[in-house]
Amino acid sequence: xxxxxxxxxxxxxxxxxxxxxxxxxxxxxxxxxxxxxxxxxxxxxxxxxxxxxxxxxxxxxxxxxxxxxxxxxxxxxxxxxxxxxxxxxxxxxxxxxxxxxxxxxxxxxxxxxxxxxxxxxxxxxxxxxxxxxxxxxxxxxxxxxxxxxxxxxxxxxxxxxxxxxxxxxxxxxxxxxxxxxxxxxxxxxxxxxxxxxxxxxxxxxxxxxxxxxxxxxxxxxxxxxxxxxxxxxxxxxxxxxxxxxxxxxxxxxxxxxxxxxxxxxxxxxxxxxxxxxxxxxxxxxxxxxxxxxxxxxxxxxxxxxxxxxxxxxxxxxxxxxxxxxxxxxxxxxxxxxxxxxxxxxxxxxxxxxxxxxxxxxxxxxxxxxxxxxxxxxxxxxxxxxxxxxxxxxxxxxxxxxxxxxxxxxxxxxxxxxxxxxxxxxxxxxxxxxxxxxxxxxxxxxxxxxxxxxxxxxxxxxxxxxxxxxxxxxxxxxxxxxxxxxxxxxxxxxxxxxxxxxxxxxxxxxxxxxxxxxxxxxx
Numbered sequence: 001x002x003x004x005x006x007x008x009x010x011x012x013x014x015x016x017x018x019x020x021x022x023x024x025x026x027x028x029x030x031x032x033x034x035x036x037x038x039x040x041x042x043x044x045x046x047x048x049x050x051x052x053x054x055x056x057x058x059x060x061x062x063x064x065x066x067x068x069x070x071x072x073x074x075x076x077x078x079x080x081x082x083x084x085x086x087x088x089x090x091x092x093x094x095x096x097x098x099x100x101x102x103x104x105x106x107x108x109x110x111x112x113x114x115x116x117x118x119x120x121x122x123x124x125x126x127x128x129x130x131x132x133x134x135x136x137x138x139x140x141x142x143x144x145x146x147x148x149x150x151x152x153x154x155x156x157x158x159x160x161x162x163x164x165x166x167x168x169x170x171x172x173x174x175x176x177x178x179x180x181x182x183x184x185x186x187x188x189x190x191x192x193x194x195x196x197x198x199x200x201x202x203x204x205x206x207x208x209x210x211x212x213x214x215x216x217x218x219x220x221x222x223x224x225x226x227x228x229x230x231x232x233x234x235x236x237x238x239x240x241x242x243x244x245x246x247x248x249x250x251x252x253x254x255x256x257x258x259x260x261x262x263x264x265x266x267x268x269x270x271x272x273x274x275x276x277x278x279x280x281x282x283x284x285x286x287x288x289x290x291x292x293x294x295x296x297x298x299x300x301x302x303x304x305x306x307x308x309x310x311x312x313x314x315x316x317x318x319x320x321x322x323x324x325x326x327x328x329x330x331x332x333x334x335x336x337x338x339x340x341x342x343x344x345x346x347x348x349x350x351x352x353x354x355x356x357x358x359x360x361x362x363x364x365x366x367x368x369x370x371x372x373x374x375x376x377x378x379x380x381x382x383x384x385x386x387x388x389x390x391x392x393x394x395x396x397x398x399x400x401x402x403x404x405x406x407x408x409x410x411x412x413x414x415x416x417x418x419x420x421x422x423x424x425x426x427x428x429x430x431x432x433x434x435x436x437x438x439x440x441x442x443x444x445x446x447x448x449x450x451x452x453x454x455x456x457x458x459x460x461x462x463x464x465x466x467x468x469x470x471x472x473x474x475x476x477x478x479x480x481x482x483x484x485x486x487x488x489x490x491x492x493x494x495x496x497x498x499x500x501x502x503x504x505x506x507x508x509x510x511x512x513x514x515x516x517x518x519x520x521x522x
Contacts, residue, residue, distance in 0.1 A: 250296070268395070
């Protein structure tokens with residue numbers, strides 16, 4: 001039963017603070033807090049049965065404490081024990097025993113979730129980083145077979161030895177391959193190539209009941225459709241075959257805007273006309289909006305300069321700097337904001353132009369540059385990144401409304417906007433995912449990320465901020481890249497009961513004891 005005051009619990013003699021969030025405020029609607037901790041009676045019997053099958057369950061405080069939170073730093077929980085993934089066979093035995101004793105199993109790769117999706121609230125934490133080997137590289141067929149626990153930066157390093165590269169990966173390359181395929185994965189080349197999950201050709205999956213299954217678009221098709229973008233509900237991805245490409249350095253160009261709307265419109269124009277190999281928007285608040293455009297070849301770059309550059313309404317760095325200077329010169333009450341923009345530029349821009357990554361005006365290692373910049377300049381003890389995904393025609397409104405929410409709550413923040421090419425043949429994968437159901441051609445996503453400047457915010461301030469962003473998605477009929485965990489109360493609101501109930505029935509059929517990643521979606 002939900003109490004009348006959402007964050008307080010009535011007891012004889014009055015109200016006491018909510019034990020989940022002792023810093024909570026009255027009147028703040030919580031869509032979801034930490035789930036209650038599983039404390040089943042059969043844990044020791046489960047451990048004994050697992051160890052009989054040569055599964056090492058680590059129960060020490062140190063082993064469990066490593067996984068107490070995720071990158072978001074706002075959800076906390078402890079597993080009863082940790083298992084380091086070693087093989088599909090080992091995971092199969094683990095899940096069979098977990099089904100028998102009804103012990104929850106939470107799968108974790110890079111732990112880059114922000115809503116507690118990879119935090120175990122009791123039961124077993126399955127650490128996939130024990131399976132981090134590249135199994136086979138096929139330079140002729142342009143494919144790679146890899147274990148799913150590997151981080152993208154490690155996969156990129158291995159591919160680079162063969163003069164190859166991934167197609168589309170998440171912006172932060174300390175994500176695991178398996179975790180990314182389960183949620184989508186968006187990069188600056190997603191407008192042309194689709195999300196990371198679209199690059200998967202085949203998977204090895206351990207189902208919730210412990211079967212080891214190979215699946216693809218032609219083999220065990222239904223399982224493949226559910227596991228890709230399935231948020232870990234229908235199986236543990238243990239191996240993946242991915243499309244790859246020849247390695248080329250990037251030819252990068254930046255265009256600066258003072259208007260979010262104009263920048264987004266120009267971004268969509270480039271995407272519709274296949275005018276670049278890479279595109280995206282990164283902002284410092286809504287005052288310095290950077291449209292980045294990049295190319296893999298001289299030919300593509302030349303065609304852009306000839307046909308499309310003149311159609312962009314952005315400016316070069318010098319012209320934008322002069323315009324910004326003029327703007328703030330007549331607004332002395334905004335000098336603090338101007339100073340912040342200048343300092344941010346001085347700190348951030350050199351990271352994209354370091355000599356060890358840039359040679360002859362070419363970016364030779366985007367894998368390091370983007371991950372370094374993102375985590376160094378936007379990471380903190382609390383990592384809150386609500387997002388919105390919409391069809392093309394709704395995206396400008398979504399970004400502008402989300403930006404207004406950011407400005408309401410935080411002095412400084414950044415937006416990251418990118419398109420996602422929608423592959424019609426992958427429609428079944430996109431059900432109940434970050435790809436909105438009405439997206440045609442492209443979906444567009446925006447992350448709204450506070451720059452907290454070493455500030456500490458209460459859980460309820462951050463919860464209120466996220467609620468307002470996610471409410472925009474409900475209003476516009478969009479979707480989210482990060483849904484689930486503490487925000488899973490939005491899933492029915494965004495997708496509707498019929499779709500959620502259908503997926504819930506499929507989940508119950510595949511996972512009778514409902515033990516695999518039970519606190520993520522359902």
